[in-house]
Amino acid sequence: MKHKAKILGALAATLLASSAAYAGEVRVMWYSDGVEGEVIKDLLDRFQKENPDIKITLDNVAYKVVQEQLPIQLEAGQGPDIARVTNIKELAGHWLDMRPMLKDAKYWDDNFGSTLDWMRPDGSDAIPGFMTQLTLTGGFANKTLFEQAGVAVPGEKATWDEWVDAAAQVSKSQSLPAAFAIDRSGHRISGPNVSYGANYIAADGSPAKIDDGVKAFGSKLVQWVADGKMLKETWVAAAGSTYRAAADDFINAQIPFYYSGSWQVANLSSKIGDGFDWVATGSPCGSAGCSGLKGGAALVGIKYTKNPNDVVKVMEYLGREDIVKEFSERTLFLPAHKGVVDKGGLKWVSNDKNVAPALDAFVKSAGQTLPAADALPSWKWANAYYAALVTRLSQVMAGEMQLDEAWAKMDQDIADKVAQAK
Amino acid sequence: MTVQTTIGQKIGAAIAAPISWLAAIVDAPLKLWQRATGTNGMAAFFLAPNMLIFGIFVLAPFIINFLYSTTSGNAFFLPDRNFVGADQYRRLLECGSYLDPSSCREDLFWKAVHNTGLFVVLQVALLVVVSMITALILNREIVGRSFWRAVFFFPVLLSPVVVGLIWRWILQRQGLLNSMLYQFGYQPTEWLTDRFWAFAAGVTVSVWAHMGFFTLILLAGLQAIPRDLYEAAEMDGTRPGRVFWRITLPLLMPNLLVVIILALIRAVQIFDEVYVLTGGGPGTSTLFLTQYIYEVGFASLLRNPGLAAAASILMGAVLVVLTLVQLQVGRRNEKKGARE
Numbered sequence: 001m002k003h004k005a006k007i008l009g010a011l012a013a014t015l016l017a018s019s020a021a022y023a024g025e026v027r028v029m030w031y032s033d034g035v036e037g038e039v040i041k042d043l044l045d046r047f048q049k050e051n052p053d054i055k056i057t058l059d060n061v062a063y064k065v066v067q068e069q070l071p072i073q074l075e076a077g078q079g080p081d082i083a084r085v086t087n088i089k090e091l092a093g094h095w096l097d098m099r100p101m102l103k104d105a106k107y108w109d110d111n112f113g114s115t116l117d118w119m120r121p122d123g124s125d126a127i128p129g130f131m132t133q134l135t136l137t138g139g140f141a142n143k144t145l146f147e148q149a150g151v152a153v154p155g156e157k158a159t160w161d162e163w164v165d166a167a168a169q170v171s172k173s174q175s176l177p178a179a180f181a182i183d184r185s186g187h188r189i190s191g192p193n194v195s196y197g198a199n200y201i202a203a204d205g206s207p208a209k210i211d212d213g214v215k216a217f218g219s220k221l222v223q224w225v226a227d228g229k230m231l232k233e234t235w236v237a238a239a240g241s242t243y244r245a246a247a248d249d250f251i252n253a254q255i256p257f258y259y260s261g262s263w264q265v266a267n268l269s270s271k272i273g274d275g276f277d278w279v280a281t282g283s284p285c286g287s288a289g290c291s292g293l294k295g296g297a298a299l300v301g302i303k304y305t306k307n308p309n310d311v312v313k314v315m316e317y318l319g320r321e322d323i324v325k326e327f328s329e330r331t332l333f334l335p336a337h338k339g340v341v342d343k344g345g346l347k348w349v350s351n352d353k354n355v356a357p358a359l360d361a362f363v364k365s366a367g368q369t370l371p372a373a374d375a376l377p378s379w380k381w382a383n384a385y386y387a388a389l390v391t392r393l394s395q396v397m398a399g400e401m402q403l404d405e406a407w408a409k410m411d412q413d414i415a416d417k418v419a420q421a422k
Numbered sequence: 423m424t425v426q427t428t429i430g431q432k433i434g435a436a437i438a439a440p441i442s443w444l445a446a447i448v449d450a451p452l453k454l455w456q457r458a459t460g461t462n463g464m465a466a467f468f469l470a471p472n473m474l475i476f477g478i479f480v481l482a483p484f485i486i487n488f489l490y491s492t493t494s495g496n497a498f499f500l501p502d503r504n505f506v507g508a509d510q511y512r513r514l515l516e517c518g519s520y521l522d523p524s525s526c527r528e529d530l531f532w533k534a535v536h537n538t539g540l541f542v543v544l545q546v547a548l549l550v551v552v553s554m555i556t557a558l559i560l561n562r563e564i565v566g567r568s569f570w571r572a573v574f575f576f577p578v579l580l581s582p583v584v585v586g587l588i589w590r591w592i593l594q595r596q597g598l599l600n601s602m603l604y605q606f607g608y609q610p611t612e613w614l615t616d617r618f619w620a621f622a623a624g625v626t627v628s629v630w631a632h633m634g635f636f637t638l639i640l641l642a643g644l645q646a647i648p649r650d651l652y653e654a655a656e657m658d659g660t661r662p663g664r665v666f667w668r669i670t671l672p673l674l675m676p677n678l679l680v681v682i683i684l685a686l687i688r689a690v691q692i693f694d695e696v697y698v699l700t701g702g703g704p705g706t707s708t709l710f711l712t713q714y715i716y717e718v719g720f721a722s723l724l725r726n727p728g729l730a731a732a733a734s735i736l737m738g739a740v741l742v743v744l745t746l747v748q749l750q751v752g753r754r755n756e757k758k759g760a761r762e
Contacts, residue, residue, distance in 0.1 A: 071725070236703055238703045239701060239702025242701055242721070387722060397705070399705070400617075400705040400707070401524060412527075420496070
């Protein structure tokens with residue numbers, strides 16, 4: 001009998017100990033494009049030392065996990081306590097409203113206010129988190145390849161046609177597989193679409209029909225693939241809306257021009273090193289302007305957390321002005337914190353001479369985005385539009401359908417998504 | 423006369439003691455159960471654990487999946503989803519012509535159906551022929567026969583993701599194959615961005631990955647054929663081709679049928695290695711049913727779990743038919759074996 005009591009006692013103690021381990025535990029799901037995984041680990045380690053009562057577990061995962069697995073966890077009412085996400089608006093219903101628990105909600109409104117609508121349901125005043133960085137889509141040119149080919153790097157107001165023609169000359173001269181590549185992503189081609197006059201949003205806020213702006217740039221993309229100017233495999237060698245970056249082709253000097261975004265700066269710097277000189281070019285122009293598309297990744301609290309107060313403590317630490325400044329300087333990300341931006345004086349932590357001019361170029365081209373592009377980050381149907389664009393344009397590029405059919409299918413795909421959400 | 427107890431007997435007795443003790447404990451309640459429910463009740467009692475596991479891991483998911491297929495929306499829990507009846511099935515089956523995927527409302531589903539159909543025909547035919555040839559060769563007295571058997575079986579041991587990655591490195595634009603072609607003065611080919619070559623690559627890689635398993639089944643069948651039949655044919659001066667068609671093939675037919683049915687089922691379920699190899703591209707040239715279900719249910723920005731569930735139910739129906747055929751073939755073989 002005594003023996004049984006001892007066993008039961010030990011079992012109860014073990015159970016109590018294991019449940020105690022959950023109290024104060026905060027799991028952070030994090031993905032990295034560049035060096036930010038190491039930086040956030042360092043910052044969280046410092047927080048951990050100052051707050052030993054909170055146990056932080058940092059799960060560094062692939063971007064695909066955040067894109068594909070996190071939404072399913074969230075729908076099931078589970079997931080981490082904090083996550084770094086890019087699908088910010090569509091999943092807004094799952095984020096934790098930290099406003100009632102924040103020590104100084106005004107600080108968050110003042111410094112992150114301009115991007116809070118990107119991550120909360122329409123009409124809400126919730127504070128779910130903050131943007132870890134602001135991003136802007138834009139191009140990169142391999143300056144060394146342009147120089148070797150004796151082709152001048154196109155100027156500020158150069159059009160997409162001028163950029164592609166110049167890159168094609170470099171490609172031909174240097175025997176490269178293609179002139180340029182754009183990441184396989186609807187987000188990435190939306191800035192250029194808007195530059196050709198596209199507007200995705202109808203007057204009532206619902207998705208508009210595919211318009212002439214989309215058709216103008218979409219037709220060019222298809223033609224560039226057919227001509228061998230755009231790297232075929234980035235877009236063609238996948239089905240559906242699967243994301244594919246072409247960064248490795250630029251890093252390996254296979255293409256002289258690459259259209260992606262500011263988040264690639266750290267990645268290019270660390271992987272290219274002194275292999276060749278590269279420059280950020282901003283967004284080439286279309287008939288309506290030279291627009292990129294703003295966006296970024298947000299760090300948000302998850303509303304299913306068992307420890308909301310601890311989550312808020314961690315978020316308050318990471319949202320501090322000095323921490324945001326340090327994070328931006330070390331990761332080479334553009335900060336989304338108004339105070340940090342207004343004070344300026346960011347000292348980018350890089351010995352690479354290409355980095356500072358590249359970041360300056362992105363800051364400069366941020367002023368050239370068009371209103372139709374600026375509206376997209378906080379528009380809930382943006383992803384439906386992006387997915388339809390990628391899926392159908394890829395099919396045209398692969399020779400499976402004609403453009404006219406693709407436009408009709410895109411409208412149908414988007415309408416289906418809207419109907420499904422009702 | 424004294425009986426000496428060996429160490430083996432002691433160990434046996436030590437193992438048997440707790441078993442006897444356990445048997446004694448369960449004996450009384452089992453007797454009570456049998457008295458109350460009869461012999462049939464005992465069968466149910468012993469089947470219960472298995473049925474419980476089957477119910478939890480097979481039947482319940484199937485029912486839940488079916489219920490999902492009658493709902494729409496993004497919500498995860500069934501009560502939060504909108505009941506739409508057979509709408510998802512109607513959407514999948516709404517077609518101008520089933521032979522023309524672009525005339526269908528869910529054109530990607532029908533594209534996947536067409537691709538899967540073509541893949542099944544080509545892959546199974548090629549797989550059976552290649553496995554048969556390999557088994558015939560490995561059944562002969564060749565040098566290093568055991569080594570070659572291991573070589574052909576090795577890909578079966580690899581993870582499908584590893585298979586896909588290895589072949590992608592070989593077939594991509596700057597891959598091993600194009601480098602070799604370039605070395606020999608040929609132009610590199612777009613193996614993974616050309617619709618024809620990408621599909622062919624999918625079929626070839628899949629055959630390479632699975633043929634070892636089917637070769638083994640056929641090899642076992644070949645070794646079961648009595649040698650004296652071949653000796654008699656040799657004495658009669660029968661040509662090798664005639665020996666194959668009149669002796670080997672008829673006697674190998676039971677194994678061959680099993681191979682064909684298993685290969686068919688596997689081919690319908692094709693996903694992992696081709697997904698890693700081509701991502702379903704170029705365009706949708708290698709988009710197969712399982713990938714369609716995965717994309718629609720989980721991966722796409724246009725996620726639709728209800729539609730994915732309906733597509734999986736339709737695919738399940740095809741697999742049930744194939745399994746029934748396999749069972750039928752198995753039973754016929756058993757009866758035939760019993761008669762002979």
